[in-house]
Amino acid sequence: MPKITYKDNQDNSKTIEVENGLTVMEGAIQNDIPGIDADCGGSMACATCHVYVEEKWLDKLPKAEEAEVDMIDMAYEPKKNSRLSCQLIISDELDGLVVTTPEKQS
Amino acid sequence: MKKKDVVIIGAGPVGLFAIHQLGIKGLKAVVIDNLDKAGGQCIELYPDKPIYDIPAVPECTGEELTKNLLEQIKPFNTEFFYNERVDEVKQDKDNWIVKTNKNNEFTAPNIIIAGGVGSFEPRKLSVKDAEKYEGKSLFYSVKNKDEFKNKNISIFGGGDSALDWTLELSKFSKITLIHRRSDFRGAPHTLSEIQKLENEGKISIKTPCQLDSINGDKNIESISIKFDDGKIEKIKTDTILSFFGLIMKLGPITEWGLNMNKKTIDVNSENFETNKKGIFAAGDICSYPGKLKLILSGFHEVALASVECFKRARPNEKYRFEFTTSSKNIQNRLGKK
Numbered sequence: 135m136p137k138i139t140y141k142d143n144q145d146n147s148k149t150i151e152v153e154n155g156l157t158v159m160e161g162a163i164q165n166d167i168p169g170i171d172a173d174c175g176g177s178m179a180c181a182t183c184h185v186y187v188e189e190k191w192l193d194k195l196p197k198a199e200e201a202e203v204d205m206i207d208m209a210y211e212p213k214k215n216s217r218l219s220c221q222l223i224i225s226d227e228l229d230g231l232v233v234t235t236p237e238k239q240s
Numbered sequence: 241m242k243k244k245d246v247v248i249i250g251a252g253p254v255g256l257f258a259i260h261q262l263g264i265k266g267l268k269a270v271v272i273d274n275l276d277k278a279g280g281q282c283i284e285l286y287p288d289k290p291i292y293d294i295p296a297v298p299e300c301t302g303e304e305l306t307k308n309l310l311e312q313i314k315p316f317n318t319e320f321f322y323n324e325r326v327d328e329v330k331q332d333k334d335n336w337i338v339k340t341n342k343n344n345e346f347t348a349p350n351i352i353i354a355g356g357v358g359s360f361e362p363r364k365l366s367v368k369d370a371e372k373y374e375g376k377s378l379f380y381s382v383k384n385k386d387e388f389k390n391k392n393i394s395i396f397g398g399g400d401s402a403l404d405w406t407l408e409l410s411k412f413s414k415i416t417l418i419h420r421r422s423d424f425r426g427a428p429h430t431l432s433e434i435q436k437l438e439n440e441g442k443i444s445i446k447t448p449c450q451l452d453s454i455n456g457d458k459n460i461e462s463i464s465i466k467f468d469d470g471k472i473e474k475i476k477t478d479t480i481l482s483f484f485g486l487i488m489k490l491g492p493i494t495e496w497g498l499n500m501n502k503k504t505i506d507v508n509s510e511n512f513e514t515n516k517k518g519i520f521a522a523g524d525i526c527s528y529p530g531k532l533k534l535i536l537s538g539f540h541e542v543a544l545a546s547v548e549c550f551k552r553a554r555p556n557e558k559y560r561f562e563f564t565t566s567s568k569n570i571q572n573r574l575g576k577k
Contacts, residue, residue, distance in 0.1 A: 173357045173488050173503075175524075175533050179285035180488065204425045207398050208363060208485040211450075212420060214468075240363060240487040 136229035140167045140185075143237045154226065158219035158233060159183040169235030176220040178202060182239040183219040184209035188232035195222060210236050244270045245553040246350040247338045249326050252280020254523030254538030255354035256309040261546035263316035264562075264570045267553055270346055271318060272338075274325045274359035279306035281356050281524075282535075284486060295536060305535075315575045325359050329496045329519070334552070336518060350549040352542065353514075353521040357503060358490035365396075365482050369454050377460045378480040388413055392476050394463055396451060397483030398424045405481060406443060407433055416444045416475050418451070418465055446473070454480070493525075501527055511548035512541045518552055520545040 135151035138161055152161035162170040162183075171182035178201055187195065192215055198206070202221050206212045219233060246262050248255045251273035262269045275284060282291075282302030290299050300308070321344060328339040329351065338346045362380035364370065370378060382388060382405055391413045395402050398419040403426040406417045417434070424431060437443045452466040455474070463477045490503055499506040499515045504527035507513060512520045512528075522545055523538035531537070550559050564570050571577075 171503075174281070174285060177286065177289075179281070181485075182487070203421075203423075204399070207420060207425075210363075210366065238366075240489075 136224050136226055136231070138224065138228070139230075139232040140169070141232065141234040142169050143234065147232075152224050154224055156224055158185065158222040158224060158231070160220075161224065162219065167235075169239070170219060171239045172220060178205055178218060178220065181205045181209040181218065184212070184239060185217060185219045185233040185235055186213055187215045187217050187222075188234070189215055191228070191231050194227060210238055210240060241337070241345040241347050242270065244268050244346055244348040246270075246352055246549050247272065247326075247336070247346050247348045248352045248354060249273075249338075250280060250354035250356060250523070250525075251275070251278040251320060251322070252354060252356050252523065253282055253305055253309055253535050254542055255280070255352070256306070256313060257539050258352050258354060258522065258542035258546065259313045259316055259318050260309075261543045262549060263313060263318070264564065264573055265546060265550045265559075266569070266573060267546070267550060269316075269318055269352075270321065270348075272321045272324050272326055272340060272344075274323065274361070276322050278310060278320065278322075279303070282306050284360055291535070293534060293536065315573065325491060327492050331516075334518070349518050349552040351519045352545055352549070353493065353505060353519065353525055354523045354538065354542065355490075355493060355521075355525045357488040357524055358493070359488065360486040361489050362482075363484040363487045365451060365480075365484075367451055367453055369456075373454065373456075373460055373480070377478060378454070378482070380482055382409075382481065385409065388479065388481075391479045392416075393479045393481060394418060394475055394477040395481045395483070399483060399485070400426050400430070401483035402481075403430050403434055405483070407437070409481075410437055410443050413479075416446060416477070418446045418449060420448055420450050422447045446475070449473075504531075507541075510544070512545040513548060520549070 137149050138152050139147050139149040141147040150165045159172050173182045174180035202218050206216050245267040246269040248258050248269050248271045251271050259269050287303040324340040324342050327341045330337045335347050335349050336351050388409050389412045393413050394416045395406050396418050406415050438445050449465045449467040452464040455462045462474050464472050464474050466472050505521040507521050507526045507528050509528040512522050522541035524533045
């Protein structure tokens with residue numbers, strides 16, 4: 135199973151194995167990773183699963199669709215490497231992915 | 241203090257269907273919601289997105305679902321209290337006293353919490369001093385546009401609210417529109433109007449940049465914005481309008497002594513009562529083994545909760561299960577002859 139590393143803004147990190155097909159958000163929720171709220175449950179409607187993706191992974195991810203980019207406008211302190219973790223579907227290609235949660239989600 | 245059979249917190253689809261299930265049993269409910277209209281997440285988060293899993297409705301939008309539910313509960317003439325949040329819940333023997341942030345008070349033997357993920361509140365700016373100016377010269381909505389005349393206004397956001405208010409307020413104030421990227425999200429007509437105003441020098445647009453600091457003492461004097469390349473620019477500003485959408489906050493619900501698990505309230509799956517007798521939770525906010533956050537699950541949950549509500553509201557009457565197709569009582573309550 136692909137390993138995903140979740141870091142918080144204090145640099146504490148936790149690496150877990152997440153099943154292919156789940157999203158980075160679901161991996162966090164199912165493993166009690168703090169810092170990802172996912173209030174809307176993954177319907178791309180709230181921006182509380184916002185993460186910063188480690189730069190080198192950015193190009194390996196499918197590009198964000200317009201609705202996701204629009205939603206990221208609403209996120210807390212968005213940056214160039216901001217993504218909504220509910221839109222990142224885990225596959226073998228993403229083994230080793232590192233994401234950082236923002237200081238807060240709202 | 242108003243006396244009711246049930247106080248429903250939340251006017252989303254589940255809260256609305258609760259009115260129906262209570263109404264056909266002859267119970268009077270009142271509904272309180274922090275938004276300015278019914279529909280909850282359906283209206284606020286995805287009014288135009290189709291929903292495909294409402295039984296017997298192959299496809300409908302959040303807005304249509306809300307409209308149909310409102311139609312379905314019309315016969316019960318229920319009172320709605322919008323733009324109000326329940327702040328306090330207190331026990332008074334077999335009743336609950338519910339108090340809102342606008343000092344409305346209700347008493348009822350039952351409360352149904354159908355609060356979704358909490359009440360919607362504007363997403364606030366996080367820079368230093370933002371709180372200090374809030375409500376004085378920093379606003380998250382426009383209540384009375386006359387208060388925004390002859391000002392230097394900086395508007396933040398890239399969506400409909402930011403664009404619409406830029407157009408409207410530019411008629412009588414100097415507007416700077418600030419967004420973190422160069423693309424705006426709005427109707428084509430709105431976008432071309434904005435472009436026109438900028439070309440004519442009537443408004444100023446700053447992208448891609450974000451708010452860095454608010455400068456001033458008692459009043460806001462200027463703001464500093466930071467561009468993606470690190471450059472900082474100071475803009476003369478006396479009023480800030482920020483439109484970064486809404487977030488959901490659980491708020492005071494956590495203080496009512498209910499057993500909670502993260503952001504959800506524990507209930508039993510027999511009648512969806514919480515650990516407090518007479519307080520029920522249904523829809524996205526409740527949790528029990530096997531819970532699914534589906535609208536249809538919420539409908540089932542309030543149907544069962546309404547039976548227990550009846551027993552508590554009418555302790556001297558016997559509850560009789562009836563079908564809408566055959567019950568004269570129900571048909572009378574629905575205004576069908």
